[in-house]
Amino acid sequence: MPGTNLTREEARTRAQLLHVDAYDIELDLSSAREGGTFRSTTVVRFTASTPGAATFIDLVAPGVSEIVLNGETLPVANFADSRITLPELLDVNELRVVADCAYTNTGEGLHRFVDPVDGETYLYTQFEVPDARRVFASFEQPDLKASFTFTVTAPNGWVVVSNSPTPTPEGEGDTRVWKFEPTGRISSYITALIAGPYVGVFDSYENGSQKVPLGVYCRPSLREFLDADAVFEVTKQGFDYFQEKFDYAYPFPKYDQLFVPEFNAGAMENAGAVTLRDQYVFRSKVTDAAYEARAATILHELAHMWFGDLVTMEWWNDLWLNESFATFAEAVCQAEAPGSKWPNSWTTFANQMKTWAYRQDQLPSTHPIMAEINDLEDVQVNFDGITYAKGASVLKQLVAYVGQDAFFQGVQAYFKRHAWGNTRLGDLLGALEEASGRDLKTWSKAWLETAGINILRPELTVAADGTIESLTVLQEAPALPAGAKGEAVLRPHRIAIGAYELQDGKLVRTERIELDVDGERTRVPALEGRKRPTVLLLNDDDLSYAKVRLDEASLAAVTEHLGAFTDALPRALCWASAWDMTRDGELATRDYLALALSGLTRESDIGVVQSVQRQVKAALDLYTDPAWREEGLGRWAAAAEERLRAAEPGSDHQLAWARTLASVARTDTQLGLLAGLLDGSVELKGLAVDTELRWTLLARLAATGRADDQAIAAELDRDKTAAGEEHAASCRAARPTAEAKAEAWASVVESDKLTNYVQEAVISGFVQSDQRELLAPFTAKYFAAVKGIYETRSHEISQQIIGGLYPALQVEQATLDATDAWLASAEPAPALRRQVVEARAGVERALKAQTADRAAGARALGH
Ligand SMILES: [Zn+2]
8 A cells, every 4th residue: 555655666667657748737726715625627648658558647635536548437446545547558648637636734735824814815835745646636756747737716816826927817707717828847846836815026037138027925914024125136146146157047937936824844946936934024023144044045946946946856865966956056155146145154054054964964863865765755754954954065065076166067067968857966976077077986975875974183293382293184984873874984075274373362264275185094284384273173164074173272272262263154163063062972061051151242143143042052951960950041041131131232132132031031030021021111222022022022921830821812912913823822832731731732632633833833832841840741642642643644744743742851761761662662654763763862862961961060069
């Protein structure tokens, strides 16, 4: 029984048999306001290389009323198990399928949302990985490209957007019909339909004779917050940059970006009709880091129009390449495009992407970048930190290795050669080899077919007068967790080494060299004979992917002067290194807290500030000796209050510290300050207590028992929006009572009525680090329920629950034992097992780090 799965082997066989010409898809959305199901009629024309052979087409639908293959009606019983069996193919075939498909509330397939502000219905599709089949019958695999023609019936007055430009609707009465032009040959997972009374803002990208219509859409209730000009500005910078670097004109007839509700990911690269989560339309003040992240997402999706949409992976094993390329492209474009507001994008990359990659690469589930993807279940759990973040880091390393000019020359040849087709990794590497003249087979084997992170350490001998006598870079093989796939190998690294000197209280780079590190020991003669610098930084500029350790003197200097680096990137590298050491139990949490308290006073990069704030909180919740935890949290909360009060009025730092205080406030004074800000009795100059900040303050008051149901209801009354409903659900789940916890638990685990967003909000409210005792009884309930959840809920919904409700806060041996007992007896499917094993690794790591922190505490006391 394939269920909703599809194996790679099945896809390969089907691709050998079929060539798909075109789909005509008619969708009747006239009853969208009522919900339920909608009529979907698909006519698909395709040829078969072996007449007489059988195949199948994919469909997930409550019912099928008609299947006609080459004029012959097939029994509807041919539709079973998410497939329609198609026997006896001819050379040239025409298939007609009429189905009743279902609207969803999980963000998969055709998502239906009702905005409480205007009571109107908003629809959008999300098809990656295999969900086009929830809307029309489809050969659901990326290498069966075809032309798609959509005809959509929808309520009069609606806006309907798809891959092709929106036509003038026809008809009269309550509904209209939109007849779209056929698309170019694309994969089913990047087709799209967005429909509802959305509002649009329009512009165009012009370059010589080229003119591409641009649109930006959102719900009317968000229109007042939509800064379309800022979106267009970044988009146009991306068009300029990518067209030049790729030497290939934008391949689709228009470019729409639609901010849609309850979107699971950041955004989706539907050809010419990109959907983005509508939290990117900022209702309240956010820091510059949020604008930077939005711009990065915009550029990421735009890069996919070429890499992913025009040229597409043959199968999902190359998903990593698709995502890594787009992730690399967003950063390099922000770093280099003229007029970019975020030229420090490599700092953000180091701070966020790298940290994510290093974390994921040390989990028991780590895997080579080139993962084996045998079926759809494999790929659905593989949208992970290896696929996006390690892949992108390694691609950055590849660019350093072959040189950026050669890299883009290779990419240009690749686009020209494979436009509108499908490729494998070898096609790109071949083009890069031609352009660069470097052999990439060894490189690719070492980097893409193995797992784990190398450690680079300096080995330094210094003469009495302070001259460097010898410098060697030592490389260690990755410490792979037990059971991890792949071999632990040394790799070729192209790295920079920076020498920094303390000058007038600032750490300034006085020398930089670049070299290839290969094997266990690499001598660095270029720096021998010079005076030893204050800080010697390996992997400066973050070219390679490796854990880096500092020599003792450099570590001491960094611990004292982290904030003194004049450049943001080396600071970010040192922050990342400190966090990594904390997670590894090499730096005690209390020492990391001390480092953060001193270093943050001089950290100007707001994205780094916010990352460190989150990491400190996580370290205090998980990695600190429980006996010292309250002390640590108290210090952190006191610091947050002090810095909030001292921050420049109206600054991003002020907002970031306000949110930090709201995540940790514990004394009467601190909680009184939150309450005072909320009711207006206290004002801090420049701090706008706007809608989102109000909810942040209220969430803490609810979690500490200082805001009851009435207070939550009153706040919802002020913010009667979908976001308000989510916040209110989160606040109710956060209340510190057994009843509140039981109610939240039941709404997620025992019922399947919540939408993806409300469920996420309830889970985040339910899990409160100050409520360990209240949450303890749910460990057993979790293991009793989790397998059933996996088997009965959609992929997105079950993933939220499995990861979100795992008892990660119960850092004790008993949690590991309960997990192990469940793993031994429950016979979980591989994807479920993987998620639970990853969560278990978090508890194991936390136990180790707590031991290290306890030892540091004992040392400090002189035991
Ligand atoms: Zn992507």
